[in-house]
Every structure is written in C-alpha cells, then in structure tokens.
Amino acid sequence: xxxxxxIAAAVVLAYLVYQAVLWYAxxxxxxxxxxxxxxxxxxxxALAGLLALMAGLFMLETGAGTPDGQYKPAQLIDGKIQPGxxxxx
Numbered sequence: 001x002x003x004x005x006x007i008a009a010a011v012v013l014a015y016l017v018y019q020a021v022l023w024y025a026x027x028x029x030x031x032x033x034x035x036x037x038x039x040x041x042x043x044x045x046a047l048a049g050l051l052a053l054m055a056g057l058f059m060l061e062t063g064a065g066t067p068d069g070q071y072k073p074a075q076l077i078d079g080k081i082q083p084g085x086x087x088x089x
C-alpha cells in the first residue's frame with residue numbers, strides 16, 4: 001500500500017510543479033523567459049515527480065529487512081497457531 005501512495009504522491013507533486021511553472025509563466029509579461037518556462041513546464045514537472053519517486057523508493061528500502069534474514073513459517077503448537085516471523089542471523 002505504501003508504494004501506491006508513494007506513486008500517487010509523486011504524480012500529484014509532478015502535476016503541482018507543472019501548474020506552478022505555468023502559473024509563473026502566465027504572470028510574466030510575454031517575453032522570452034515566459035515562453036521558455038511554458039515549453040519547459042512538462043519537463044520540469046516530470047523531473048520533480050521522478051525525483052520524488054526515487055527519494056520515496058529509497059526511503060522505503062532503507063527500512064527493509066536484511067537480505068540474509070530467514071523466514072520461519074507459522075507453526076501449530078499445542079493447538080495454537082504461532083505466527084511466522086523473520087529470524088535475523
């Protein structure tokens with residue numbers, strides 16, 4: 001679920017940055033800088049979304065378990081189910 005929220009947040013951020021660049025370009029008088037900002041708005045928005053996605057994925061992986069951990073499956077002991085867990089060596 002976290003990854004879907006992360007992807008949605010990156011898409012929303014990209015859209016917001018895109019809209020902010022267009023808003024900035026509309027406020028400027030019609031000069032070369034405003035024209036350049038309008039043409040670069042999709043690229044800037046996409047880069048902001050990509051950077052947000054990469055940062056979020058990095059943050060998701062830093063809290064992950066160790067690669068050498070082993071999973072102990074659930075067991076039935078004395079008629080009760082003991083949940084499975086990861087055993088870090």
